Amino acid sequence: MHKKIVSSLLVFTLVLASLVLPASADKGLNKVDDLRGVWVASVVNIDYPKVRATDPVSLKAEADAILNRAESMGLNAVFLQVRPTGDALYKSAIFPWSKYLTGEQGLAPDDEFDPLSYWISEAHKKGIAVHAWINPYRITKKSANEPVQTVDMLDSGNPARKNPTYVIAHTDGNLYYNPGMPEVRKLIVDGVTEIISNYDIDGIHFDDYFYPGTEFSDSTTFVQYGNGLSLADWRRENVNQLMRDVDSAVKKLDPTVLFGISPFGIWANKSSIASGSDTRGLESFSAHYADSVQWIKEGSIDYIMPQIYWNIGFDIANYEVLLNWWLNITKETDVKLYIGHAAYRAGNTDSKSAWYGDGELIKQLVMNQSKQGVSGSVFFSHRSFANRPSLEAVVKSYYEFKDGAEVNTSLSVNNPSSNIRTGYDNYYISGESNPLLPLYVNGTEVINRSSKGYFGVYMPLQPGANTFTFIQGDQVKSIVITKGWSTGSSNTMDEAYISKSSTFPQQQEMWLPGETITLSCIAPIGSAVTASIGGQVITLKPNSTYRTDGKLVPTTFKGSFTMPEVREGSHTMVLGAPVYVMNYNGVTHTQKAPATIGVVSDKSPYFAQVTGQDVDTYFSSDSSKGSAYLISRGMRDTITAMTGDYVRLGSGKWMKKSQVAIFFDFREPQNRISSATLETSELYDILALDMIEPAAVSAELKNGMLIVDFSNTTALPALKIPSASIISSVDTVTEEDRSQYVITFDSESSLNGYHIEKSESGVNVFLKRPVYATSGDLPLKGIKILVDPGHGGSDPGAIGILGTSYSEKHINLDTSLKLKEALTDLGATVYMTRSTDVYVSLFDRLRLSYQLKPDLFISMHANSIGPDVNINNVSGFSVHYKQELAKSASKSVLDSVITDLSRKSRGLNINNFYVVRGTWAPSILLETGFVPNPLEFEWLSDASQQEQLAREVASGILDYFRR
Numbered sequence: 001m002h003k004k005i006v007s008s009l010l011v012f013t014l015v016l017a018s019l020v021l022p023a024s025a026d027k028g029l030n031k032v033d034d035l036r037g038v039w040v041a042s043v044v045n046i047d048y049p050k051v052r053a054t055d056p057v058s059l060k061a062e063a064d065a066i067l068n069r070a071e072s073m074g075l076n077a078v079f080l081q082v083r084p085t086g087d088a089l090y091k092s093a094i095f096p097w098s099k100y101l102t103g104e105q106g107l108a109p110d111d112e113f114d115p116l117s118y119w120i121s122e123a124h125k126k127g128i129a130v131h132a133w134i135n136p137y138r139i140t141k142k143s144a145n146e147p148v149q150t151v152d153m154l155d156s157g158n159p160a161r162k163n164p165t166y167v168i169a170h171t172d173g174n175l176y177y178n179p180g181m182p183e184v185r186k187l188i189v190d191g192v193t194e195i196i197s198n199y200d201i202d203g204i205h206f207d208d209y210f211y212p213g214t215e216f217s218d219s220t221t222f223v224q225y226g227n228g229l230s231l232a233d234w235r236r237e238n239v240n241q242l243m244r245d246v247d248s249a250v251k252k253l254d255p256t257v258l259f260g261i262s263p264f265g266i267w268a269n270k271s272s273i274a275s276g277s278d279t280r281g282l283e284s285f286s287a288h289y290a291d292s293v294q295w296i297k298e299g300s301i302d303y304i305m306p307q308i309y310w311n312i313g314f315d316i317a318n319y320e321v322l323l324n325w326w327l328n329i330t331k332e333t334d335v336k337l338y339i340g341h342a343a344y345r346a347g348n349t350d351s352k353s354a355w356y357g358d359g360e361l362i363k364q365l366v367m368n369q370s371k372q373g374v375s376g377s378v379f380f381s382h383r384s385f386a387n388r389p390s391l392e393a394v395v396k397s398y399y400e401f402k403d404g405a406e407v408n409t410s411l412s413v414n415n416p417s418s419n420i421r422t423g424y425d426n427y428y429i430s431g432e433s434n435p436l437l438p439l440y441v442n443g444t445e446v447i448n449r450s451s452k453g454y455f456g457v458y459m460p461l462q463p464g465a466n467t468f469t470f471i472q473g474d475q476v477k478s479i480v481i482t483k484g485w486s487t488g489s490s491n492t493m494d495e496a497y498i499s500k501s502s503t504f505p506q507q508q509e510m511w512l513p514g515e516t517i518t519l520s521c522i523a524p525i526g527s528a529v530t531a532s533i534g535g536q537v538i539t540l541k542p543n544s545t546y547r548t549d550g551k552l553v554p555t556t557f558k559g560s561f562t563m564p565e566v567r568e569g570s571h572t573m574v575l576g577a578p579v580y581v582m583n584y585n586g587v588t589h590t591q592k593a594p595a596t597i598g599v600v601s602d603k604s605p606y607f608a609q610v611t612g613q614d615v616d617t618y619f620s621s622d623s624s625k626g627s628a629y630l631i632s633r634g635m636r637d638t639i640t641a642m643t644g645d646y647v648r649l650g651s652g653k654w655m656k657k658s659q660v661a662i663f664f665d666f667r668e669p670q671n672r673i674s675s676a677t678l679e680t681s682e683l684y685d686i687l688a689l690d691m692i693e694p695a696a697v698s699a700e701l702k703n704g705m706l707i708v709d710f711s712n713t714t715a716l717p718a719l720k721i722p723s724a725s726i727i728s729s730v731d732t733v734t735e736e737d738r739s740q741y742v743i744t745f746d747s748e749s750s751l752n753g754y755h756i757e758k759s760e761s762g763v764n765v766f767l768k769r770p771v772y773a774t775s776g777d778l779p780l781k782g783i784k785i786l787v788d789p790g791h792g793g794s795d796p797g798a799i800g801i802l803g804t805s806y807s808e809k810h811i812n813l814d815t816s817l818k819l820k821e822a823l824t825d826l827g828a829t830v831y832m833t834r835s836t837d838v839y840v841s842l843f844d845r846l847r848l849s850y851q852l853k854p855d856l857f858i859s860m861h862a863n864s865i866g867p868d869v870n871i872n873n874v875s876g877f878s879v880h881y882k883q884e885l886a887k888s889a890s891k892s893v894l895d896s897v898i899t900d901l902s903r904k905s906r907g908l909n910i911n912n913f914y915v916v917r918g919t920w921a922p923s924i925l926l927e928t929g930f931v932p933n934p935l936e937f938e939w940l941s942d943a944s945q946q947e948q949l950a951r952e953v954a955s956g957i958l959d960y961f962r963r
Contacts, residue, residue: 035338035376037077038070042100043084043141047382052103056113063119066382070128074399077129079205082116086139086160090116094191096155106155120200131203132195136188138209139175148173159187170212179238180221189245196253203258204250208307210239210288235289243300260303262340263292265322277325281317296335304335305378309342311354312363319364327373338376339368343384346391351872357935358394358451365398390938394451401436409434409453411475414803419480424868427481430456430801439472448872454801454934458870493552496524496584498591503580505595510642513565513599519578520558527584529557534575563599573599606639608647608660617653621646626912628653629698632758637696637711650711671695676717680724684766691762701884704748708741708765726750726769749963755920771855773961778827785823786831786849788859789816793839798864800931808862808931815946816860822954842914849918857923859915862940863930871932878906878927886922889960896956
């Protein structure tokens with residue numbers, strides 16, 4: 001039987017300034033002095049196979065994937081669970097085929113496929129040892145919804161069913177072999193010898209499952225075999241004897257095969273046994289009757305692999321305390337000490353947890369290497385790496401560094417990138433470091449770092465200059481953050497006066513009666529200021545009363561003015577320009593505003609006619625607060641207010657003056673719809689309306705109903721609905737001088753978009769018909785999707801750990817290109833607002849969307865937050881939309897990403913972001929994560945994660961079109 005020769009130990013020493021590592025010896029099987037392993041659990045399909053199957057193709061593919069990952073990470077051993085519950089993942093004459101393999105106990109794989117043989121063959125090609133992991137006593141492992149297990153439920157060939165006297169039904173509802181019976185020990189030993197005789201195995205491995213608890217129904221056996229021992233000592237001796245028997249059988253058959261155990265991390269607390277560890281946890285000595293110390297003393301095992309699944313510094317069971325205890329127990333013995341690590345704990349989302357990120361695992365590996373006597377590490381379990389690529393990367397980097405590879409990451413502080421002044425009480429500082437060397441800030445170790453060494457610390461600020469010095473090895477970086485603004489002010493006046501440019505209004509103002517406006521000007525602090533308008537005198541109040549002796553310091557004075565009623569029989573009234581008067585220490589100055597203020601009634605004779613093509617309307621005279629809808633060239637509406645650069649329409653929405661022609665017309669509104677028809681086509685239902693006047697028309701989807709609103713329109717004709725229409729009913733509503741069509745659809749998914757275009761004789765309302773995915777390999781064929789990578793060019797977006805060298809704009813573009821590929825693979829026709837690092841304005845992005853009218857518009861972004869927040873605590877994925885039309889698509893994408901990538905959900909959010917205001921298609925915006933958070937940044941910037949995210953977003957989009 002071919003076996004590789006055991007190689008010699010290569011030690012590296014970690015020192016503060018640098019880590020000097022010799023190149024490791026050639027990798028070989030049974031590398032006992034530098035073991036790098038991973039547990040591959042088959043019970044309840046934790047790791048292998050993930051999907052139970054009889055098909056050798058899928059079983060081989062899963063094995064290949066695990067072995068490829070192990071090889072890539074630099075591991076040299078896998079601990080494959082070949083007997084999870086008294087059944088086998090190999091061809092056995094003793095135990096039936098495992099239900100976790102094929103789905104049914106006793107059911108063999110197709111074509112006489114033997115998984116263990118395949119695993120050994122493929123692993124050995126890669127220089128990876130295979131240890132056959134056996135649970136010696138466990139017969140069943142029921143799930144929560146399964147009934148209490150009985151031997152009658154087992155396969156007819158199961159030795160437990162053949163020999164029910166061997167079996168004890170435990171209080172947990174499962175079956176166990178009785179460790180006190182010599183026949184049971186022989187059965188287990190026979191199973192071990194069968195494996196060694198038939199397979200080129202490298203090790204036999206038992207885990208920490210021995211007796212399942214202290215309340216075990218073996219009293220009859222105890223009476224028969226107790227031999228004067230106490231019950232506890234007898235049980236421990238039963239396990240001890242099994243260890244001796246297995247060790248003897250292994251050494252007799254093949255001395256190169258290793259035999260070892262991975263017991264629970266605590267043998268006994270010193271409060272129970274003086275020689276125990278300084279811990280306060282569960283004790284395997286008394287709870288499992290596993291006397292690991294005895295096995296080590298007797299030499300009945302080749303290695304011990306305690307499962308030290310707690311962090312360094314944990315009060316109840318400190319990793320370092322237990323590591324030192326096990327080192328002391330194995331010192332000057334022939335038993336190798338390997339450490340079992342809780343890889344599954346890494347990635348805790350609580351930044352206060354020691355397991356936040358991947359740093360704890362690396363700290364443990366480094367600690368192991370600093371202690372003479374630790375011969376290797378094994379990680380539980382494979383899925384921890386499969387589900388967390390950052391953990392895979394950091395362990396891979398660690399072993400590469402251990403083998404002599406150079407890590408050239410320099411220490412850098414990138415945010416802030418230079419010394420700054422702030423008013424914050426705390427500040428978040430981030431940057432990049434070598435992940436394999438400790439990092440300190442002002443003498444305190446930076447604990448939470450990503451696998452690539454990205455870090456962020458939330459530091460308190462004291463008044464004045466705060467110096468933060470980061471040290472890693474021989475590298476030192478400092479940043480100074482000064483808390484507090486300069487009290488000196490250069491903003492002073494040479495003389496007391498009111499500047500004309502500071503007076504309100506600078507452009508003509510016009511408001512409805514009863515509306516309140518704010519009059520304002522700038523004058524020196526300490527002045528008494530009034531404003532006169534419309535026969536009223538208003539006293540203005542200063543924003544600030546702070547004074548600098550001997551200096552004239554300006555401030556803004558404000559006062560409220562309520563618009564009066566217009567004169568009877570009139571629709572407008574000009575109040576004139578406000579006159580401002582200042583009195584400062586006996587100095588008086590009068591200043592008249594450059595523009596007038598007027599009042600207009602709700603029967604306004606002022607009209608605005610749209611001159612631009614498809615122009616935004618807004619909810620207020622501040623466009624940053626969001627737009628309402630697009631309005632077409634030629635449409636007109638009354639003006640009910642004017643302020644600054646904006647006019648308010650009779651509909652209540654605002655428009656920029658530059659987009660309209662303003663005119664005066666005393667005619668009463670006479671508009672009406674002369675005809676209305678509803679036609680259907682392949683893509684749209686089209687509501688064609690002929691109008692007497694080109695009135696403004698808008699539409700809004702509310703609670704699944706589309707409300708088409710006509711200003712200055714007093715009558716709407718009834719509509720005849722074609723049988724092929726997506727519309728189920730149309731109601732009309734008329735209130736004073738405005739009318740509405742209220743359109744109801746066949747179902748919530750009937751409408752895929754809507755927009756309004758002006759025609760020669762009126763307007764057309766386009767109602768986009770739904771599009772659906774098809775079956776086959778290209779289910780999105782014929783569906784148009786516009787992908788919008790946010791920011792770009794001179795607009796970097798959110799700044800992350802690497803500063804502007806890789807900011808949000810880069811993340812958005814890289815992920816969007818991968819999304820395009822994923823959608824194209826599904827058959828979609830994909831357009832991009834940008835495919836390179838160029839600047840594209842928000843207007844141009846939305847304009848392209850309107851021109852293409854895709855079936856879905858999706859804008860890719862990544863999030864940020866202010867530096868006064870502990871960004872380590874801020875993470876997650878969110879989807880944003882404005883239009884009700886986009887809610888279903890938003891939810892589908894969110895569900896796909898959150899479910900399949902286990903991302904923290906920040907939910908669905910209704911936001912009036914500029915690019916998602918389009919109504920012609922469902923338009924959504926993704927915030928994929930938080931760029932300033934080190935762990936989030938690593939995830940967002942990793943190419944493989946970007947691809948996985950893109951695939952899940954594409955999957956969510958597919959689900960939406962399958963609705």
